[in-house]
Amino acid sequence: MTMNNSLQSPGKRSVGAWINSGAPWVWLNAGAVAISLVLVIGLLGLIAVRGLGHFWPGQIMVADYQPPGQAVRMVAGEITDSEEVPAARLESSGLEVVNGQELYTRDLLKQGNRDLSGADFVWIVDEWLSNRQYPEDIMVLERREWGNFYGFLESVQEDGATIASGESAWTVFNERLDRALGIYQAIYQIEKHDIGSINAAIEQLRLAERRLELSGDMDPVRQAEIQAERKRLNQEYQQLETQLGDLYRAFNRDSFVARTVAGQTLEQPISKVVRAYQPNTLSLTDKIGFYFDKVGEFILDDPREANTEGGVFPAIFGTVMMVILMSIMVTPFGVIAAVYLREYASQGWMTRAIRVAVNNLAGVPSIVYGVFGLGFFIYFAGAKIDNLFFAEALPSPTFGTPGLLWASITLALLTLPVVIVATEEGLSRIPRSVREGSLALGATKAETLWRVVLPMASPAMMTGLILAVARAAGEVAPLMLVGVVKLAPSLPLDGNYPYLHLDQKFMHLGFHIFDVGFQSPNVEAARPLVYATALLLVMVIAVLNLSAVAIRNRLREKYKSLED
8 A cells, every 4th residue: 555655656746746836827828818819810810801801892793693483684793792591591581492402602792883773782692693794894983972883884975965985985984083083172172171261260250259249348440350351251252162163063064874784874973983993804903003092092081971981081080189188188197196195195094995996986887987978077067168268159069068078088087097006006116215215315205206206107107008098999888978970070180270179079980880880771881891990990009009008118118227
Protein backbone atom coordinates (compact mmCIF):
# COMPACT_ATOMS: atom_id res chain seq x y z
CA MET A 1 0.00 0.00 0.00
CA THR A 2 2.82 2.34 0.87
CA MET A 3 4.59 1.40 -2.34
CA ASN A 4 1.53 2.26 -4.45
CA ASN A 5 1.18 5.64 -2.75
CA SER A 6 4.84 6.35 -3.31
CA LEU A 7 4.51 5.44 -6.99
CA GLN A 8 1.48 7.74 -7.52
CA SER A 9 2.68 10.68 -5.48
CA PRO A 10 5.09 12.15 -8.07
CA GLY A 11 2.31 12.39 -10.67
CA LYS A 12 -0.12 13.83 -8.17
CA ARG A 13 2.48 16.27 -6.97
CA SER A 14 3.25 17.41 -10.55
CA VAL A 15 -0.44 17.92 -11.41
CA GLY A 16 -1.03 19.72 -8.14
CA ALA A 17 2.01 21.90 -8.66
CA TRP A 18 0.87 22.73 -12.20
CA ILE A 19 -2.58 23.74 -10.93
CA ASN A 20 -1.14 25.70 -8.01
CA SER A 21 1.21 27.55 -10.35
CA GLY A 22 -1.77 29.18 -12.03
CA ALA A 23 -0.88 27.91 -15.51
CA PRO A 24 -4.41 26.51 -16.20
CA TRP A 25 -5.95 29.91 -15.54
CA VAL A 26 -3.40 31.55 -17.80
CA TRP A 27 -4.36 29.16 -20.60
CA LEU A 28 -8.07 29.68 -19.94
CA ASN A 29 -7.63 33.45 -20.10
CA ALA A 30 -5.58 33.15 -23.27
CA GLY A 31 -8.25 30.94 -24.82
CA ALA A 32 -11.00 33.38 -23.85
CA VAL A 33 -9.06 36.29 -25.34
CA ALA A 34 -8.41 34.30 -28.54
CA ILE A 35 -12.09 33.40 -28.89
CA SER A 36 -13.09 37.02 -28.29
CA LEU A 37 -10.65 38.22 -30.94
CA VAL A 38 -11.94 35.66 -33.44
CA LEU A 39 -15.54 36.73 -32.77
CA VAL A 40 -14.73 40.44 -33.08
CA ILE A 41 -12.70 39.96 -36.26
CA GLY A 42 -15.41 37.72 -37.68
CA LEU A 43 -18.10 40.30 -36.92
CA LEU A 44 -16.09 43.12 -38.45
CA GLY A 45 -15.34 40.93 -41.47
CA LEU A 46 -19.04 40.18 -41.95
CA ILE A 47 -19.95 43.87 -41.67
CA ALA A 48 -17.17 44.83 -44.09
CA VAL A 49 -18.10 42.23 -46.71
CA ARG A 50 -21.81 42.99 -46.55
CA GLY A 51 -21.32 46.74 -46.42
CA LEU A 52 -18.39 47.42 -48.74
CA GLY A 53 -19.54 44.86 -51.28
CA HIS A 54 -22.62 46.98 -51.91
CA PHE A 55 -20.59 49.55 -53.84
CA TRP A 56 -19.10 47.10 -56.36
CA PRO A 57 -20.87 47.27 -59.75
CA GLY A 58 -22.43 43.91 -60.59
CA GLN A 59 -23.40 42.65 -64.02
CA ILE A 60 -26.96 43.14 -65.20
CA MET A 61 -28.71 39.98 -66.36
CA VAL A 62 -31.54 39.81 -68.88
CA ALA A 63 -33.42 36.50 -68.98
CA ASP A 64 -36.74 34.81 -69.65
CA TYR A 65 -38.65 33.88 -66.52
CA GLN A 66 -41.50 31.37 -66.60
CA PRO A 67 -42.95 29.88 -63.41
CA PRO A 68 -45.01 26.70 -64.01
CA GLY A 69 -48.48 27.53 -65.25
CA GLN A 70 -47.64 31.16 -66.06
CA ALA A 71 -46.71 33.00 -69.22
CA VAL A 72 -43.05 33.74 -69.91
CA ARG A 73 -41.84 37.26 -69.21
CA MET A 74 -38.50 39.02 -69.44
CA VAL A 75 -36.70 40.14 -66.30
CA ALA A 76 -33.58 42.23 -65.88
CA GLY A 77 -31.49 43.25 -62.93
CA GLU A 78 -28.67 42.36 -60.59
CA ILE A 79 -28.78 39.24 -58.42
CA THR A 80 -27.84 40.43 -54.93
CA ASP A 81 -28.55 37.34 -52.83
CA SER A 82 -29.44 33.64 -53.18
CA GLU A 83 -30.85 31.02 -50.83
CA GLU A 84 -32.06 27.42 -50.87
CA VAL A 85 -35.77 27.00 -50.15
CA PRO A 86 -37.95 23.86 -49.98
CA ALA A 87 -40.69 23.31 -52.52
CA ALA A 88 -43.34 23.51 -49.80
CA ARG A 89 -42.32 27.10 -49.09
CA LEU A 90 -42.81 28.04 -52.73
CA GLU A 91 -46.21 26.33 -52.79
CA SER A 92 -47.27 28.18 -49.65
CA SER A 93 -46.52 31.48 -51.41
CA GLY A 94 -48.87 30.57 -54.28
CA LEU A 95 -46.33 29.22 -56.78
CA GLU A 96 -46.96 25.93 -58.54
CA VAL A 97 -44.28 23.22 -58.36
CA VAL A 98 -44.72 20.43 -60.93
CA ASN A 99 -41.51 18.43 -61.26
CA GLY A 100 -41.30 17.11 -57.69
CA GLN A 101 -37.99 18.82 -56.93
CA GLU A 102 -37.49 19.21 -53.17
CA LEU A 103 -35.10 22.20 -53.04
CA TYR A 104 -35.01 25.29 -55.21
CA THR A 105 -32.58 28.20 -55.45
CA ARG A 106 -34.29 31.51 -54.91
CA ASP A 107 -32.54 34.70 -56.08
CA LEU A 108 -33.12 38.23 -54.87
CA LEU A 109 -33.17 40.31 -58.06
CA LYS A 110 -32.62 44.05 -57.87
CA GLN A 111 -34.77 45.06 -60.82
CA GLY A 112 -35.07 48.80 -60.07
CA ASN A 113 -37.66 50.80 -62.00
CA ARG A 114 -39.72 51.29 -58.85
CA ASP A 115 -41.82 53.99 -60.49
CA LEU A 116 -42.83 51.51 -63.21
CA SER A 117 -42.86 48.11 -61.48
CA GLY A 118 -43.69 49.15 -57.93
CA ALA A 119 -40.74 47.43 -56.21
CA ASP A 120 -36.94 47.65 -56.38
CA PHE A 121 -36.41 44.00 -55.43
CA VAL A 122 -38.21 40.79 -56.34
CA TRP A 123 -37.59 37.11 -55.47
CA ILE A 124 -37.31 34.75 -58.45
CA VAL A 125 -36.62 31.02 -58.69
CA ASP A 126 -33.31 30.36 -60.39
CA GLU A 127 -34.47 27.09 -62.00
CA TRP A 128 -37.22 28.92 -63.87
CA LEU A 129 -34.81 31.29 -65.62
CA SER A 130 -33.72 30.62 -69.18
CA ASN A 131 -31.92 32.33 -72.04
CA ARG A 132 -29.69 34.39 -69.75
CA GLN A 133 -27.88 37.25 -71.45
CA TYR A 134 -25.68 40.16 -70.39
CA PRO A 135 -26.19 42.78 -73.12
CA GLU A 136 -23.55 45.47 -73.33
CA ASP A 137 -25.99 48.28 -74.12
CA ILE A 138 -28.15 47.88 -71.01
CA MET A 139 -27.65 50.85 -68.67
CA VAL A 140 -28.10 51.67 -65.02
CA LEU A 141 -29.29 55.14 -64.05
CA GLU A 142 -28.96 56.24 -60.44
CA ARG A 143 -31.71 58.80 -59.97
CA ARG A 144 -32.51 61.42 -57.36
CA GLU A 145 -35.95 59.87 -56.93
CA TRP A 146 -37.42 56.38 -57.44
CA GLY A 147 -34.08 54.57 -57.16
CA ASN A 148 -32.23 52.92 -60.04
CA PHE A 149 -33.49 52.47 -63.58
CA TYR A 150 -32.47 49.43 -65.65
CA GLY A 151 -33.11 49.51 -69.36
CA PHE A 152 -31.99 50.64 -72.81
CA LEU A 153 -31.49 54.21 -73.98
CA GLU A 154 -33.70 55.14 -76.94
CA SER A 155 -33.03 58.83 -77.56
CA VAL A 156 -31.86 62.14 -76.09
CA GLN A 157 -34.00 65.24 -76.40
CA GLU A 158 -33.45 68.97 -76.06
CA ASP A 159 -36.53 71.10 -75.39
CA GLY A 160 -38.68 68.23 -76.65
CA ALA A 161 -36.80 67.74 -79.93
CA THR A 162 -34.78 64.56 -80.52
CA ILE A 163 -31.09 65.31 -81.00
CA ALA A 164 -29.63 61.79 -80.81
CA SER A 165 -30.89 58.22 -81.06
CA GLY A 166 -29.48 54.76 -81.63
CA GLU A 167 -25.80 54.10 -80.98
CA SER A 168 -24.84 57.77 -80.77
CA ALA A 169 -27.38 58.48 -78.03
CA TRP A 170 -25.20 57.11 -75.23
CA THR A 171 -22.32 59.52 -75.95
CA VAL A 172 -24.64 62.51 -76.22
CA PHE A 173 -26.45 61.42 -73.05
CA ASN A 174 -23.22 61.38 -71.02
CA GLU A 175 -22.24 64.81 -72.34
CA ARG A 176 -25.62 66.25 -71.35
CA LEU A 177 -25.43 64.49 -67.97
CA ASP A 178 -22.05 66.10 -67.21
CA ARG A 179 -23.56 69.46 -68.12
CA ALA A 180 -26.57 68.85 -65.85
CA LEU A 181 -24.35 67.81 -62.93
CA GLY A 182 -22.30 70.99 -63.31
CA ILE A 183 -25.47 73.10 -63.24
CA TYR A 184 -26.68 71.16 -60.20
CA GLN A 185 -23.52 72.10 -58.31
CA ALA A 186 -24.12 75.76 -59.14
CA ILE A 187 -27.74 75.47 -57.95
CA TYR A 188 -26.61 73.73 -54.79
CA GLN A 189 -24.09 76.48 -54.07
CA ILE A 190 -26.72 79.20 -54.44
CA GLU A 191 -29.47 77.43 -52.50
CA LYS A 192 -27.36 75.93 -49.75
CA HIS A 193 -24.82 78.69 -49.16
CA ASP A 194 -25.64 82.01 -50.85
CA ILE A 195 -29.38 82.10 -50.22
CA GLY A 196 -28.86 80.38 -46.89
CA SER A 197 -26.50 83.15 -45.78
CA ILE A 198 -28.98 85.83 -46.84
CA ASN A 199 -31.84 84.10 -45.03
CA ALA A 200 -29.70 83.86 -41.90
CA ALA A 201 -28.84 87.58 -42.13
CA ILE A 202 -32.52 88.50 -42.62
CA GLU A 203 -33.47 86.44 -39.59
CA GLN A 204 -30.75 88.07 -37.48
CA LEU A 205 -32.04 91.46 -38.62
CA ARG A 206 -35.59 90.52 -37.63
CA LEU A 207 -34.44 89.40 -34.21
CA ALA A 208 -32.42 92.58 -33.71
CA GLU A 209 -35.47 94.68 -34.60
CA ARG A 210 -37.65 92.69 -32.24
CA ARG A 211 -35.03 93.03 -29.47
CA LEU A 212 -35.02 96.81 -29.82
CA GLU A 213 -38.81 96.89 -29.70
CA LEU A 214 -38.94 94.82 -26.51
CA SER A 215 -36.31 96.95 -24.79
CA GLY A 216 -37.93 100.22 -25.92
CA ASP A 217 -34.72 101.40 -27.63
CA MET A 218 -36.19 101.58 -31.13
CA ASP A 219 -35.88 105.06 -32.68
CA PRO A 220 -36.33 106.41 -36.23
CA VAL A 221 -32.60 106.28 -36.95
CA ARG A 222 -32.22 102.64 -36.02
CA GLN A 223 -35.47 101.82 -37.77
CA ALA A 224 -34.16 103.43 -40.96
CA GLU A 225 -30.86 101.54 -40.70
CA ILE A 226 -32.67 98.22 -40.30
CA GLN A 227 -34.98 98.97 -43.22
CA ALA A 228 -32.05 99.92 -45.44
CA GLU A 229 -30.17 96.74 -44.56
CA ARG A 230 -33.29 94.64 -45.13
CA LYS A 231 -33.82 96.29 -48.52
CA ARG A 232 -30.24 95.53 -49.52
CA LEU A 233 -30.58 91.89 -48.49
CA ASN A 234 -33.88 91.55 -50.36
CA GLN A 235 -32.26 92.94 -53.50
CA GLU A 236 -29.46 90.40 -53.24
CA TYR A 237 -32.06 87.69 -52.67
CA GLN A 238 -34.00 88.73 -55.79
CA GLN A 239 -30.82 88.67 -57.86
CA LEU A 240 -30.05 85.16 -56.69
CA GLU A 241 -33.64 84.09 -57.36
CA THR A 242 -33.35 85.37 -60.94
CA GLN A 243 -30.03 83.59 -61.38
CA LEU A 244 -31.53 80.46 -59.88
CA GLY A 245 -34.48 80.56 -62.27
CA ASP A 246 -32.13 80.75 -65.27
CA LEU A 247 -30.14 77.81 -63.93
CA TYR A 248 -33.26 75.70 -63.41
CA ARG A 249 -34.44 76.35 -66.94
CA ALA A 250 -31.05 75.24 -68.27
CA PHE A 251 -31.03 72.35 -65.79
CA ASN A 252 -34.33 70.91 -67.04
CA ARG A 253 -33.68 71.55 -70.73
CA ASP A 254 -32.53 68.06 -71.69
CA SER A 255 -34.43 64.82 -71.32
CA PHE A 256 -34.15 61.20 -72.44
CA VAL A 257 -36.36 58.33 -73.53
CA ALA A 258 -35.54 54.82 -72.28
CA ARG A 259 -37.15 51.40 -72.57
CA THR A 260 -37.29 48.55 -70.06
CA VAL A 261 -36.90 44.89 -70.98
CA ALA A 262 -40.66 44.56 -70.45
CA GLY A 263 -41.29 47.15 -73.17
CA GLN A 264 -42.28 50.03 -70.87
CA THR A 265 -41.15 53.50 -71.93
CA LEU A 266 -39.78 56.15 -69.59
CA GLU A 267 -39.30 59.79 -70.51
CA GLN A 268 -37.56 61.87 -67.86
CA PRO A 269 -35.33 64.95 -67.52
CA ILE A 270 -31.63 64.21 -67.41
CA SER A 271 -31.51 66.44 -64.34
CA LYS A 272 -33.12 63.59 -62.37
CA VAL A 273 -30.06 61.37 -62.99
CA VAL A 274 -27.09 61.27 -60.63
CA ARG A 275 -24.94 58.65 -62.36
CA ALA A 276 -25.21 56.58 -65.55
CA TYR A 277 -23.12 53.59 -66.57
CA GLN A 278 -23.23 50.37 -68.56
CA PRO A 279 -21.98 47.75 -66.06
CA ASN A 280 -21.63 44.91 -68.56
CA THR A 281 -18.98 46.86 -70.49
CA LEU A 282 -16.87 47.97 -67.52
CA SER A 283 -13.31 46.66 -67.31
CA LEU A 284 -11.67 45.75 -64.02
CA THR A 285 -9.97 49.15 -63.90
CA ASP A 286 -13.28 50.89 -64.57
CA LYS A 287 -14.97 48.87 -61.82
CA ILE A 288 -12.26 49.78 -59.30
CA GLY A 289 -12.61 53.45 -60.18
CA PHE A 290 -16.40 53.19 -59.95
CA TYR A 291 -16.09 51.45 -56.57
CA PHE A 292 -13.95 54.16 -55.00
CA ASP A 293 -16.18 56.83 -56.50
CA LYS A 294 -19.20 55.24 -54.80
CA VAL A 295 -17.36 54.87 -51.49
CA GLY A 296 -16.34 58.54 -51.69
CA GLU A 297 -19.94 59.50 -52.38
CA PHE A 298 -21.07 57.47 -49.37
CA ILE A 299 -18.64 59.25 -47.06
CA LEU A 300 -18.83 62.82 -48.41
CA ASP A 301 -22.34 63.36 -49.79
CA ASP A 302 -25.71 64.11 -48.23
CA PRO A 303 -28.33 61.33 -48.02
CA ARG A 304 -31.26 61.05 -50.40
CA GLU A 305 -34.16 58.70 -51.07
CA ALA A 306 -35.20 58.41 -47.39
CA ASN A 307 -31.53 57.83 -46.41
CA THR A 308 -31.29 54.70 -48.60
CA GLU A 309 -29.15 56.41 -51.25
CA GLY A 310 -26.37 58.98 -51.28
CA GLY A 311 -23.98 59.54 -48.40
CA VAL A 312 -23.81 59.93 -44.64
CA PHE A 313 -21.49 62.92 -44.25
CA PRO A 314 -23.93 64.93 -42.06
CA ALA A 315 -24.18 61.92 -39.72
CA ILE A 316 -20.37 61.59 -39.56
CA PHE A 317 -20.00 65.30 -38.89
CA GLY A 318 -22.70 65.31 -36.23
CA THR A 319 -21.22 62.29 -34.46
CA VAL A 320 -17.69 63.73 -34.33
CA MET A 321 -18.88 67.20 -33.33
CA MET A 322 -21.03 65.82 -30.51
CA VAL A 323 -18.18 63.64 -29.18
CA ILE A 324 -15.74 66.56 -29.25
CA LEU A 325 -18.14 68.83 -27.36
CA MET A 326 -18.92 66.04 -24.90
CA SER A 327 -15.20 65.48 -24.28
CA ILE A 328 -14.59 69.19 -23.69
CA MET A 329 -17.40 69.21 -21.12
CA VAL A 330 -16.85 65.93 -19.30
CA THR A 331 -13.05 66.06 -18.86
CA PRO A 332 -12.70 69.14 -16.59
CA PHE A 333 -15.73 68.26 -14.46
CA GLY A 334 -14.64 64.65 -14.09
CA VAL A 335 -11.08 65.62 -13.19
CA ILE A 336 -12.19 68.27 -10.67
CA ALA A 337 -14.55 65.80 -8.99
CA ALA A 338 -11.85 63.12 -8.80
CA VAL A 339 -9.26 65.57 -7.44
CA TYR A 340 -11.64 66.72 -4.74
CA LEU A 341 -12.55 63.17 -3.70
CA ARG A 342 -8.92 61.99 -3.59
CA GLU A 343 -6.94 65.07 -2.53
CA TYR A 344 -9.21 67.32 -0.48
CA ALA A 345 -12.25 65.45 0.86
CA SER A 346 -11.93 63.78 4.26
CA GLN A 347 -11.95 60.03 3.73
CA GLY A 348 -15.02 59.31 5.85
CA TRP A 349 -18.38 57.69 5.33
CA MET A 350 -19.66 60.61 3.24
CA THR A 351 -16.83 60.28 0.72
CA ARG A 352 -17.33 56.53 0.55
CA ALA A 353 -21.05 57.07 -0.06
CA ILE A 354 -20.26 59.50 -2.88
CA ARG A 355 -17.94 56.94 -4.49
CA VAL A 356 -20.65 54.30 -4.27
CA ALA A 357 -23.12 56.72 -5.87
CA VAL A 358 -20.67 57.50 -8.69
CA ASN A 359 -20.14 53.80 -9.36
CA ASN A 360 -23.91 53.23 -9.38
CA LEU A 361 -24.42 56.09 -11.84
CA ALA A 362 -22.22 54.22 -14.32
CA GLY A 363 -24.82 51.43 -14.37
CA VAL A 364 -27.91 53.60 -14.92
CA PRO A 365 -29.57 52.83 -18.30
CA SER A 366 -28.76 55.47 -20.89
CA ILE A 367 -32.42 56.16 -21.71
CA VAL A 368 -32.85 57.45 -18.14
CA TYR A 369 -30.22 60.09 -18.86
CA GLY A 370 -32.13 60.96 -22.03
CA VAL A 371 -35.37 61.47 -20.11
CA PHE A 372 -33.50 63.58 -17.54
CA GLY A 373 -31.91 65.66 -20.29
CA LEU A 374 -35.28 66.22 -21.93
CA GLY A 375 -36.99 67.24 -18.69
CA PHE A 376 -34.27 69.27 -17.00
CA PHE A 377 -31.95 70.61 -19.70
CA ILE A 378 -34.52 71.26 -22.44
CA TYR A 379 -37.86 71.95 -20.75
CA PHE A 380 -36.43 73.69 -17.67
CA ALA A 381 -32.96 75.13 -18.35
CA GLY A 382 -33.58 75.73 -22.06
CA ALA A 383 -36.87 77.50 -21.41
CA LYS A 384 -35.21 79.74 -18.79
CA ILE A 385 -32.38 80.60 -21.20
CA ASP A 386 -34.91 81.50 -23.91
CA ASN A 387 -36.82 83.79 -21.55
CA LEU A 388 -33.66 85.53 -20.37
CA PHE A 389 -31.57 85.85 -23.52
CA PHE A 390 -33.74 85.02 -26.55
CA ALA A 391 -37.06 86.65 -25.72
CA GLU A 392 -37.16 88.24 -29.18
CA ALA A 393 -37.41 84.80 -30.80
CA LEU A 394 -40.31 83.58 -28.67
CA PRO A 395 -42.66 81.78 -28.98
CA SER A 396 -40.26 79.87 -31.25
CA PRO A 397 -37.76 78.18 -28.91
CA THR A 398 -34.02 78.60 -29.32
CA PHE A 399 -32.56 76.43 -26.57
CA GLY A 400 -35.88 75.17 -25.25
CA THR A 401 -35.84 72.45 -27.87
CA PRO A 402 -33.59 69.43 -28.50
CA GLY A 403 -30.25 70.34 -30.02
CA LEU A 404 -26.50 69.72 -30.18
CA LEU A 405 -25.74 71.42 -26.86
CA TRP A 406 -28.19 69.37 -24.83
CA ALA A 407 -27.18 66.13 -26.52
CA SER A 408 -23.52 66.80 -25.66
CA ILE A 409 -24.30 67.72 -22.05
CA THR A 410 -26.51 64.66 -21.61
CA LEU A 411 -23.76 62.35 -22.85
CA ALA A 412 -21.22 64.21 -20.71
CA LEU A 413 -23.39 63.45 -17.70
CA LEU A 414 -23.71 59.84 -18.88
CA THR A 415 -19.93 59.35 -19.11
CA LEU A 416 -18.94 61.47 -16.10
CA PRO A 417 -18.66 58.48 -13.69
CA VAL A 418 -16.21 56.77 -16.04
CA VAL A 419 -13.90 59.79 -16.08
CA ILE A 420 -14.13 60.26 -12.29
CA VAL A 421 -13.28 56.63 -11.53
CA ALA A 422 -10.39 56.46 -14.01
CA THR A 423 -8.89 59.76 -12.83
CA GLU A 424 -9.18 58.81 -9.18
CA GLU A 425 -7.46 55.50 -9.89
CA GLY A 426 -4.61 57.40 -11.52
CA LEU A 427 -4.30 59.77 -8.59
CA SER A 428 -4.21 56.88 -6.13
CA ARG A 429 -1.24 55.29 -7.96
CA ILE A 430 0.99 58.33 -7.53
CA PRO A 431 3.40 57.65 -4.62
CA ARG A 432 2.93 59.73 -1.50
CA SER A 433 6.65 60.44 -1.51
CA VAL A 434 6.26 62.51 -4.67
CA ARG A 435 3.78 64.81 -2.97
CA GLU A 436 5.89 65.03 0.17
CA GLY A 437 9.02 65.80 -1.85
CA SER A 438 7.29 68.65 -3.63
CA LEU A 439 5.97 70.07 -0.37
CA ALA A 440 9.41 69.73 1.22
CA LEU A 441 10.90 71.84 -1.56
CA GLY A 442 8.55 74.68 -0.68
CA ALA A 443 5.68 74.17 -3.10
CA THR A 444 2.16 74.73 -1.89
CA LYS A 445 -0.45 72.00 -2.08
CA ALA A 446 -2.08 73.70 -5.04
CA GLU A 447 1.26 74.02 -6.86
CA THR A 448 2.04 70.37 -6.10
CA LEU A 449 -1.33 69.34 -7.46
CA TRP A 450 -1.08 71.48 -10.60
CA ARG A 451 2.59 70.93 -11.50
CA VAL A 452 3.30 67.42 -10.24
CA VAL A 453 0.24 65.31 -9.43
CA LEU A 454 -2.06 66.17 -12.34
CA PRO A 455 0.65 65.79 -15.03
CA MET A 456 1.55 62.37 -13.65
CA ALA A 457 -2.15 61.40 -13.55
CA SER A 458 -2.82 62.67 -17.08
CA PRO A 459 -2.49 59.19 -18.69
CA ALA A 460 -5.28 57.95 -16.39
CA MET A 461 -7.38 60.97 -17.35
CA MET A 462 -6.91 60.06 -21.01
CA THR A 463 -7.90 56.48 -20.21
CA GLY A 464 -11.15 57.77 -18.74
CA LEU A 465 -11.68 59.96 -21.78
CA ILE A 466 -11.08 57.01 -24.11
CA LEU A 467 -13.71 54.96 -22.27
CA ALA A 468 -16.09 57.91 -22.33
CA VAL A 469 -15.67 58.44 -26.08
CA ALA A 470 -16.14 54.74 -26.79
CA ARG A 471 -19.43 54.70 -24.92
CA ALA A 472 -20.78 58.09 -26.01
CA ALA A 473 -20.12 57.66 -29.73
CA GLY A 474 -22.26 54.54 -29.90
CA GLU A 475 -25.18 55.72 -27.77
CA VAL A 476 -28.51 56.17 -29.53
CA ALA A 477 -31.38 55.92 -27.04
CA PRO A 478 -30.82 59.21 -25.12
CA LEU A 479 -29.99 61.10 -28.31
CA MET A 480 -33.41 60.34 -29.76
CA LEU A 481 -34.85 62.55 -27.00
CA VAL A 482 -32.32 65.39 -26.85
CA GLY A 483 -31.27 66.37 -30.36
CA VAL A 484 -30.83 63.72 -33.06
CA VAL A 485 -33.14 63.70 -36.09
CA LYS A 486 -33.61 61.55 -39.17
CA LEU A 487 -32.48 64.25 -41.60
CA ALA A 488 -30.86 67.60 -40.79
CA PRO A 489 -30.97 70.08 -43.69
CA SER A 490 -27.76 71.86 -42.65
CA LEU A 491 -24.67 71.21 -40.55
CA PRO A 492 -24.36 72.71 -37.06
CA LEU A 493 -21.11 74.38 -38.15
CA ASP A 494 -21.19 76.82 -41.09
CA GLY A 495 -20.18 80.31 -42.18
CA ASN A 496 -23.18 82.09 -40.65
CA TYR A 497 -22.96 83.83 -37.27
CA PRO A 498 -22.51 82.44 -34.60
CA TYR A 499 -20.88 79.76 -36.81
CA LEU A 500 -21.33 76.92 -34.29
CA HIS A 501 -25.09 76.49 -33.83
CA LEU A 502 -25.42 74.65 -30.53
CA ASP A 503 -29.22 74.94 -30.66
CA GLN A 504 -29.47 73.07 -33.96
CA LYS A 505 -30.57 69.47 -34.36
CA PHE A 506 -28.10 67.10 -36.00
CA MET A 507 -27.66 63.65 -37.49
CA HIS A 508 -25.81 60.76 -35.83
CA LEU A 509 -24.39 57.54 -37.25
CA GLY A 510 -25.94 55.36 -34.57
CA PHE A 511 -29.41 56.80 -35.09
CA HIS A 512 -28.87 56.64 -38.85
CA ILE A 513 -28.29 52.88 -38.53
CA PHE A 514 -31.49 52.52 -36.51
CA ASP A 515 -33.51 54.62 -38.94
CA VAL A 516 -32.26 52.94 -42.11
CA GLY A 517 -32.46 49.45 -40.64
CA PHE A 518 -35.86 49.63 -38.97
CA GLN A 519 -37.74 52.65 -40.33
CA SER A 520 -36.92 52.50 -44.03
CA PRO A 521 -39.80 51.81 -46.45
CA ASN A 522 -37.35 50.01 -48.77
CA VAL A 523 -35.83 47.34 -46.53
CA GLU A 524 -33.82 45.43 -49.13
CA ALA A 525 -32.19 48.60 -50.48
CA ALA A 526 -31.40 49.79 -46.96
CA ARG A 527 -29.84 46.57 -45.63
CA PRO A 528 -26.37 47.00 -47.25
CA LEU A 529 -26.24 50.60 -46.03
CA VAL A 530 -26.86 49.40 -42.47
CA TYR A 531 -23.71 47.27 -42.66
CA ALA A 532 -21.71 50.04 -44.34
CA THR A 533 -22.80 52.65 -41.80
CA ALA A 534 -22.09 50.28 -38.91
CA LEU A 535 -18.57 49.73 -40.24
CA LEU A 536 -18.13 53.47 -40.62
CA LEU A 537 -19.28 54.06 -37.03
CA VAL A 538 -16.75 51.52 -35.77
CA MET A 539 -14.03 53.25 -37.79
CA VAL A 540 -14.98 56.70 -36.46
CA ILE A 541 -14.89 55.41 -32.87
CA ALA A 542 -11.55 53.70 -33.57
CA VAL A 543 -10.05 56.91 -34.98
CA LEU A 544 -11.24 58.95 -32.00
CA ASN A 545 -9.95 56.35 -29.55
CA LEU A 546 -6.61 55.91 -31.31
CA SER A 547 -6.09 59.66 -31.24
CA ALA A 548 -6.70 59.68 -27.49
CA VAL A 549 -4.47 56.61 -27.04
CA ALA A 550 -1.64 58.34 -28.90
CA ILE A 551 -1.93 61.38 -26.63
CA ARG A 552 -2.03 59.12 -23.55
CA ASN A 553 1.10 57.24 -24.64
CA ARG A 554 2.99 60.47 -25.16
CA LEU A 555 1.99 61.70 -21.72
CA ARG A 556 2.94 58.34 -20.19
CA GLU A 557 6.41 58.45 -21.74
CA LYS A 558 6.84 62.08 -20.73
CA TYR A 559 6.17 61.43 -17.03
CA LYS A 560 7.56 57.91 -16.82
CA SER A 561 10.76 59.07 -15.15
CA LEU A 562 8.78 60.79 -12.41
CA GLU A 563 6.88 57.57 -11.69
CA ASP A 564 10.13 55.61 -11.50
